[in-house]
Amino acid sequence: MIHNKHKLALLLCLLLVTVTAFGAPEAEYKKLEKTWTLHSYGSQEFRCNMELTLFTHTAMNGTYGESFIVYNPQYQELKINSSYTRQKDGTVIKTPDNAFVEVLPRNAADAPAYNHLKEMVVVHTGLELGATIYLDYTVTSKPGYLPEVDIFETLLQSSPVKEYTLTIVTPADKELAFTLAGNKTKPSVTLSNGMRTTAWTLRNLPAASRAPFVSVANGDVPFLAATTYATEGDALATLFKQFNPVGDMQLTTLAESLTEGITKDEDRLKAILEYTTNHIANNTLTLEQTGYRLRPAYEIVNTAYGTEAEKANLLAGLLGGAGFKAEPMATYQAHADKGLALKAIDQLFVSCMVNGDLYVFSTYSTRRPQTVNFDRTPLFSLKDGKPIAIAVPKDYxxxxxxxxxxxxxxxxxxxxxxxxxxxxxxxxxxxxxxxxxxxxxxxxxxxxxxxxxxxxxxxxxxxxxxxxxxxxxxxxxxxxxxxxxxxxxxxxxxxxxxxxxxxxxxxxxxxxxxxxxxxxxxxxxxxxxxxxxxxxxxxxxxxxxxxxxxxxxxxxxxxxxxxx
Structure with a gap:
């Protein structure tokens, strides 16, 4: 009987070890620090410092073998403060110079106007099971390139985080609006030398879910939204002021050419939408990667490609040139009471009312956009920054x-x-x-x-x-x-x-x-x-x-x- 009890205990121990082994994470961030600093003279800095310990071959050879940093060398400077690996026995392997490889970001490959962008690939060396990667870098932006603090960060990483510190440093006279969603940690706020430091220290965060169809739009993914823009309207205005003005003759001429001989309003809309969708290629560079800037519409026409914001500008301009009252709009990735700015934008649309029917066009498809979040994260007008209530289509x-x-x-x-x-x-x-x-x-x-x-x-x-x-x-x-x-x-x-x-x-x-x-x-x-x-x-x-x-x-x- 006693012998059987020992067998049972041994079996349970083995099962526990097995469950623990299979349930263990691939890696763990011992420390993760992100700091955003807005200086009084307009320059901004973003600093990221991480310590990541590897536990599996997948983490070592695939998931975390490289780090990627995208920046714009025309306006930004990248500085690698330190990069090395501490092996399990304490040996330090400094990242060699030839492990810093600059490449063109993949989504800029077919966009010559953005071929000046750089992606620094940091190839981590000296990796082994139990090794810890140390990487500390700073991206400094020239004054005016990023006019305000604009943060939208999901909090969970691909592996658990023991300690995650998020710090925002702003001039003391600059109001910071923020929302920390899905986490009850309160910020610490300190004043020193005319600067305000707002910081959160989060501990023992689990890894982000790997289940399919998990996103911040689901409403249960924790995130930080923070900005020094006074309102959503002020943020959106920085985009809208770059849109071609109403009555732009080049766009009016093109719109007249596209709709020549077409008398029915719906057919004229169709001709313009099909042109911007099928004849202007989509480029997936984000607003953040382009510095929240867009090229004028005539450049989009001449080069036959554009980012989502650039195509929204073109579509709105063509609709206006054809005599329709068009309005560019944006919807956000999530709902937040405060802190949403340009980085939180989910998608841009262009709307117009024709013969009593409201049309809401996306920039990349002739299909009606999936207005999945309009009831929870409403559309905002780029023109005045105010939310726009529209009827969510129900006829499915x-x-x-x-x-x-x-x-x-x-x-x-x-x-x-x-x-x-x-x-x-x-x-x-x-x-x-x-x-x-x-x-x-x-x-x-x-x-x-x-x-x-x-x-x-x-x-x-x-x-x-x-x-x-x-x-x-x-x-x-x-x-x-x-x-x-x-x-x-x-x-x-x-x-x-x-x-x-x-x-x-x-x-x-x-x-x-x-x-x-x-x-x-x-x-x-x-x-x-x-x-x-x-x-x-x-x-x-x-x-x-x-x-x-x-x-x-x-x-x-x-x-x-x-x-x-």
């Missing part, structure tokens, strides 16, 4: 009546589909009819047919393959209301062997129906899914996953036939 219905018939060894599919406007590109009707003929593949006297559904339906989204557990909110891109009714006509030489079914699930997340009914040689199959909201909490996740997993299961939309 997909209703399809589909018939399947069989003839001469082929399956013929006829579809009549009605799709809500919120899912369709602008200027496109949601009603359509189509027919398709495909070979019927028969093997050993049996054939399977996968029931078709809308290509933009939710079964084609990746949400049906999520983990069984989740600790974070999940924000779906839209609500869901899909109904597919299939009428299947079998010829004399075929029998539907899929059994009759009538499965309905109603839970806290929504509802789902899967049914198969037979009547002689005719079968009626119904598939429907309804999700009436977009944001689901961890408490609601199990119910949501049940619906999405069932909806995405290919077996739920595959019919089995016996062929004689």
């Amino acid at each position: 219905q997909i209703k399809s009546d589909i018939s399947l018939t069989f003839k001469d060894g082929k399956v013929v599919t006829s579809v009549k589909e009605s799709v809500g406007n919120a899912l369709m590109p602008y200027f496109t009707t949601g009603n359509s009819e189509s027919n398709n003929t495909a070979p019927l593949k028969v093997q050993d006297g049996y054939a399977t047919v996968v029931l078709p559904d809308a290509a933009y339906g939710f079964s084609h989204q990746p949400y049906g393959y999520l983990n069984s557990q989740r600790k974070e909110n999940i924000l779906l891109p839209r609500q869901v209301n899909e109904v597919y009714t299939y009428t299947v006509e079998c010829p004399d030489n075929m029998e539907l062997r899929t059994p009759e079914a009538n499965r309905t699930i109603r839970n806290a997340a929504g509802s789902l129906t899967l049914s198969v009914k037979k009547s002689g040689k005719t079968a009626t199959v119904t598939r429907s899914l309804e999700l009436s909201k977009q944001l689901y909490t961890p408490a609601e996740y199990t119910a949501l996953r049940q619906l999405l997993t069932e909806w995405s299961d290919v077996n739920g939309k595959t019919l089995l036939f016996e062929v004689h």
